[in-house]
Amino acid sequence: MAQVLIQSLNKKFDEVHVVKDVNLEIRDKEFMVFVGPSGCGKTTTLRMIAGLESITSGQVMIGDTVVNTLPPMDRDIAMVFQNYALYPHMTVYDNMAFGLKMRKFAKDDIRRRVQDAADILDIRDYLHRKPRQLSGGQRQRVALGRAIVRHPRVFLFDEPLSNLDAKLRVQMRIELRKLHERLGTTAVYVTHDQVEAMTLGDRVVVMRDGRVQQVGEPLELYYQPANRFVAGFLGSPAMNFATVRIEADPGGGFVAANEGLRLTVPPRLTDRVGPYAGRELTLGIRPEDLHIADASDPPDLVFDAVVEVIERLGSEALLVMRVGKDAMVASVEPTVPARMRDRLRIAINPERLHAFDMETGAAV
Numbered sequence: 001m002a003q004v005l006i007q008s009l010n011k012k013f014d015e016v017h018v019v020k021d022v023n024l025e026i027r028d029k030e031f032m033v034f035v036g037p038s039g040c041g042k043t044t045t046l047r048m049i050a051g052l053e054s055i056t057s058g059q060v061m062i063g064d065t066v067v068n069t070l071p072p073m074d075r076d077i078a079m080v081f082q083n084y085a086l087y088p089h090m091t092v093y094d095n096m097a098f099g100l101k102m103r104k105f106a107k108d109d110i111r112r113r114v115q116d117a118a119d120i121l122d123i124r125d126y127l128h129r130k131p132r133q134l135s136g137g138q139r140q141r142v143a144l145g146r147a148i149v150r151h152p153r154v155f156l157f158d159e160p161l162s163n164l165d166a167k168l169r170v171q172m173r174i175e176l177r178k179l180h181e182r183l184g185t186t187a188v189y190v191t192h193d194q195v196e197a198m199t200l201g202d203r204v205v206v207m208r209d210g211r212v213q214q215v216g217e218p219l220e221l222y223y224q225p226a227n228r229f230v231a232g233f234l235g236s237p238a239m240n241f242a243t244v245r246i247e248a249d250p251g252g253g254f255v256a257a258n259e260g261l262r263l264t265v266p267p268r269l270t271d272r273v274g275p276y277a278g279r280e281l282t283l284g285i286r287p288e289d290l291h292i293a294d295a296s297d298p299p300d301l302v303f304d305a306v307v308e309v310i311e312r313l314g315s316e317a318l319l320v321m322r323v324g325k326d327a328m329v330a331s332v333e334p335t336v337p338a339r340m341r342d343r344l345r346i347a348i349n350p351e352r353l354h355a356f357d358m359e360t361g362a363a364v
């Protein structure tokens with residue numbers, strides 16, 4: 001079993017508290033991704049799991065062992081960094097074999113492990129080359145190979161793809177996912193790239209300012225964000241937010257209104273929105289949950305918008321619109337016949353409407 005259990009984990013650099021009471025269970029064989037903006041503490045958390053950073057308080061367990069004070073060498077983990085950290089004067093073979101030699105593995109065992117890893121990563125033809133004779137993508141494969149040959153209990157990845165160009169990053173992302181399917185090794189992966197997080201993670205941890213905001217499967221986070229931060233962080237283009245006032249409707253329901261909007265709160269949300277009657281809250285609507293209204297859309301879910309910019313991306317068009325005082329983006333058909341300054345009737349998908357408390361940001 002190679003689960004990683006993190007309990008009440010804290011890290012302070014002098015007086016600066018950068019990891020705050022993190023509790024997390026990373027399951028055996030799970031691919032867990034930490035995502036969040038720069039400086040939120042994800043790398044520091046990973047480095048505490050690795051043993052590269054001391055723990056201020058709390059506990060890290062790998063399998064059944066508390067590893068708090070174990071040196072990295074003895075944690076049975078392998079780490080892959082953004083900068084590859086290959087030895088420039090060694091061949092690819094020796095780079096991959098190095099860790100095993102240090103640990104006094106038998107020569108035959110080393111050869112077999114390196115050959116196997118090279119096959120898996122398709123770098124067999126480069127084993128005799130030096131790192132400088134390789135492309136960035138090939139170097140990153142070698143860095144992965146060096147981790148794989150160890151057969152560790154846990155892989156730790158610190159933004160391993162961020163030095164690659166966009167196309168290669170997508171390819172390597174797919175390779176990493178396949179590699180995980182094949183090896184089944186528990187993996188913890190740090191990135192600030194939400195697409196990487198959504199596509200790689202069995203589950204994703206969203207962090208902000210040293211704290212875990214939400215843990216869940218990618219689509220769970222996307223469709224049921226726990227708060228406004230998670231809602232706004234995941235998704236591109238980002239979720240639209242609008243401040244509205246909640247009014248009781250004579251019909252028994254509620255209306256969410258501001259200068260540009262007047263929407264009936266869908267029945268799914270009435271119980272939760274009810275307590276906000278007479279007060280403001282934040283509505284959240286994803287760009288793909290907006291469309292150009294037609295006769296089938298109920299008028300109480302439709303509003304006016306003025307198109308300010310149209311971005312035609314091929315697979316979709318993004319309408320950047322003004323709705324009262326708010327800017328909103330709608331993702332619509334790529335061939336939409338809209339033009340700048342057009343006034344359009346826009347409808348929302350009521351099933352996907354989100355609402356957040358103005359003060360706490362928590363999902364309502």
Ligand code: ATP
Pocket residue numbers: 013016018036037038039040041042043044045191192
């Ligand atoms: P990034 O994606 O930019 O690497 P991150 O989420 O991984 O961000 P960390 O690298 O964990 O963030 O850093 C969290 C905070 O801790 C930052 O404010 C950073 O400046 C601070 N920090 C990290 N390492 C140290 C250190 N050795 N000494 C002092 N402060 C540090």
